[in-house]
């Protein structure tokens with residue numbers, strides 16, 4: 001059993017100036033608070049906080065963290081309150097214990113949505129102070145070590161959670177010993193049979209391995225000595241769960257997992273690391289594709305080492321890791337190494353600790369992720385990145401998840417570089433933006449100021465920070481657009497009752513209406529009008545009920561048409577399965593009744609209707625979610641404007657003839673433009689209002705019979 005004395009001694013060993021009296025006080029407080037409580041094992045509850053504090057002292061954490069280890073369950077399980085802890089031990093301790101209490105109440109099991117929300121909360125509190133997760137990990141480790149006392153269902157639940165969340169977290173924080181221990185402890189409960197079988201096999205082969213390890217170490221040590229390098233050489237079998245994963249991923253039986261033993265050579269500096277690598281490669285044949293330089297390209301959790309696998313002295317595959325002592329400490333303790341009290345030096349300042357940036361990054365990304373599935377995905381990809389390393393033009397190295405594109409790279413440089421990115425060069429050659437970055441690529445981004453990201457970029461970007469930035473940009477743009485459209489729609493309606501939108505929006509009654517609709521700001525309500533959620537009339541009937549009623553009485557027509565048809569049908573369009581949507585005809589292809597059409601959902605403008613061959617729809621086309629099937633409502637004939645172009649000889653009177661043909665068909669001309677070119681031809685463009693495709697085709701035919709007309713065609717307006 002751990003005693004307070006053990007903890008005090010440990011803390012003193014790495015932090016001679018530590019306030020041990022404070023730790024003692026926390027111990028007494030915790031003992032009093034938990035008095036009479038018993039663990040499932042039958043032991044006094046106090047054992048648990050003591051063990052947690054011990055684990056934290058082994059991680060060489062600061063005094064505050066040790067205090068929190070001792071006190072971490074007091075608010076959750078006893079009468080103690082945050083306020084009381086703050087009074088006794090200061091604000092920091094109060095905050096940390098409170099955060100841990102909140103995390104312990106989270107339930108990661110129930111449903112995706114719930115799980116995501118909990119994860120979000122946990123990550124947010126961790127990001128405020130990373131020591132929260134250090135204590136949480138120590139807490140979880142002790143609970144896992146004593147898991148056998150719980151009921152079987154609980155064991156499995158806790159083990160799965162450990163495997164899903166806490167072991168990956170330990171990995172991401174670079175605390176490899178904790179990751180291994182958590183994984184092996186959980187493995188036993190999550191896959192009991194596989195665990196037992198593997199454990200037996202390892203046990204059975206242990207003697208053989210131990211002999212082999214001894215022999216191999218001797219050979220390696222001798223080689224180092226001959227080259228005058230002082231280094232420590234160790235060898236051990238990998239932890240069970242990583243062997244299990246290897247067997248699974250390589251589909252090999254245990255007997256064929258040759259590299260279950262990792263030899264580790266620790267030397268004093270980087271130069272020696274590469275020297276040792278050279279020595280080993282000259283003694284033993286390296287296996288191609290197995291050499292990894294994590295010194296030149298550290299992992300995201302700052303892990304550094306050289307890894308290689310060679311045909312060893314007994315013609316076996318031998319895996320060797322080479323690192324310096326500094327790298328070794330980081331590899332073992334990860335983020336905890338930040339707290340290490342170096343001899344004669346003060347602990348690292350807090351900013352230094354907070355610089356562990358990945359938490360900050362995750363946090364930034366999570367702020368904008370609303371969809372629970374997306375959130376889980378974000379966390380997952382951030383916890384297990386498969387990395388590629390590329391160079392900036394200055395020779396800096398940047399790491400990206402597998403599959404990242406120049407877009408990810410651009411956004412990692414600066415948000416504007418991302419937005420303005422129009423192309424990329426890899427090793428001097430221009431590549432498409434969807435190019436997948438490869439290790440060692442030199443990436444250069446071509447920008448054009450003011451360029452805007454497009455929606456397809458979301459498909460090309462892999463990193464969550466790039467995606468979040470693109471999404472934010474698009475959302476902002478859509479919101480701006482919706483707001484403008486909303487203002488226009490409101491203005492049109494307001495003018496009928498003698499008001500303007502500019503003034504109306506500033507009135508108190510409008511603000512009150514916005515909050516009645518559930519919006520904090522007037523602009524948000526305006527945006528929903530532009531977006532098509534509410535109609536201008538719906539909103540204004542609330543703001544100016546009387547005026548609006550009067551205005552309706554005046555125009556009987558409006559009332560009838562509203563009753564007679566749904567809003568979308570008023571436009572002559574029926575959208576499959578959707579009621580009352582805002583439909584807009586694209587101003588580029590100007591679809592007509594009879595044209596083959598497609599609807600594209602735009603967040604800013606409801607559904608926009610294009611002809612199926614409109615080139616402007618190409619970009620949206622592969623986003624299936626945004627396409628809707630629409631049909632013409634044949635009963636409703638609404639005249640629509642299309643543009644036609646008539647190329648003719650420049651003859652006097654020809655224009656009059658053409659307009660006569662148009663108006664003889666009862667077709668309105670809303671705009672005409674006549675230009676003569678130097679070669680005596682005239683280009684006449686007419687915007688005409690026609691009811692359907694048949695009528696247009698008739699007209700085009702009619703125009704083409706005019707003497708002097710060379711060509712007649714329908715045009716895109718944009």
Ligand code: MN
Pocket residue numbers: 048072073139
């Ligand atoms: Mn606990």
